[in-house]
Amino acid sequence: MKLNIKMWETPTNIEEKGVIFIIHGMGEYYKRYESMGTYLSNHGYSVAMIDHKGHGTNIKSLDELGLVEDNFKDSIDEIQLAIEEVRIMKHGIPLYILGHSMGSFMAQIILENGIKNNGVILSGSVRPFKFTIKLAYLLANLLLKFRNKRSYIFDKLVFGLNNVKFKGNSKFRWLTRDEESVEEFEKDPLCGCIPYTSYYRGLFYMIGKTIERGDKEKNLNTPMYIFSGGDDPVGEYGIGTKRLYKFYKKLGYKDMEVKIYSKGRHEMLNEINKEEVYLDLIDWLDRRT
Secondary structure, three states, X not given: OOOOOEEEOOOOOOOOOEEEEEEOOOOOOHHXXXXXXXXXXXXXXXXXXXOOOOOOOOOOOHHHOOOOOOOOHHHHHHHHHHXXXXXXXXXXXXXXXEEEOHHHHHHHHHHHOOOOOOOEEEEOOOOOOHHHHHHHHHHHHHHHOOOOOEOHHHHHHHHOOOOOOOOOOOOOOOOOOOHHHHHHHHHOOOOOOOOEHHHHHHHHHHHHHHHOOOOHHHHOOOOEEEEEEOOOOXXXXXXXXXXXXXXXXXXXXXXXXXXXXXXXXXXXXXXOOHHHHHHHHHHHHHOOO
């Protein structure tokens, strides 16, 4: 299988300390990580990622954007193959997995699958309540009995209240306070589409997998760093993110840190204080590399 791996390589005059494999979120692709990739690679950490199926450059036509019909099985398989390919390419230097938003659920599944890594970083994540996710999954399955189409119903249910706290007219202002970044997102035809019902079913399936205890206790020595914005509606304004941290802490994970950035929104990696976020991440990495 030919994988289109996007790389931000550490310059030859800088010592390469490690590599970060990014698992991107919903309705986005590698271009949302250009700033981070450039910054981290210039500070000793190469960055790699692929676009998931149904996202970004991993489509044949715009009709396939937001179309996933297998509960993201192929996407996770491709990510795991890409991680292994990067590991071989980098000759065993420390490899970290960073999952943002939906990608944070994928990262947790991949960790439980036993993919070798030196640490996991979860950005813009949350631990929802089991009942809510089970109900959403059942509803998605019910709707799929009739037709698989772009789901304005789930778009409203999942994201409809995300902007209530923020002034302005931009649909995606809940992503970041950086208005230029929001404008770039909204103008990009490969960002922010309305996904199909089967996509949402897959999203709820993956979240459901992360909620279960499963085999997560076999990775208690894996370092984990969780960060989010204090005004991130996905993370329930910090409450759901802290609940995620407490879940892994209670399981017995030994090396854990959580950071909530005051007034930050969902995409801390694209926030107005993103350089602070990058430096905090580099500090966390340096202490484990």
